[in-house]
Amino acid sequence: MTKIFWVTCPECSGEFYCHWQELRHKKIQLLCPYCGHRFLDEESPKIVE
Numbered sequence: 001m002t003k004i005f006w007v008t009c010p011e012c013s014g015e016f017y018c019h020w021q022e023l024r025h026k027k028i029q030l031l032c033p034y035c036g037h038r039f040l041d042e043e044s045p046k047i048v049e
């Protein structure tokens, strides 16, 4: 089963999910599908795991 987590974009407040194993605590920038903003998981104002 693939584990995911939800993040909130700090720019547009859009919520989307990412693959936990690949992106959580990895210092890899996430790409917001709504506005194209790139940010780290730590910069998300809200994370749901």
Ligand SMILES: [Zn+2]
Pocket (backbone or CB within 6 Å): 009, 010, 011, 012, 013, 014, 032, 033, 034, 035, 036, 037
């Ligand atoms: Zn965004």
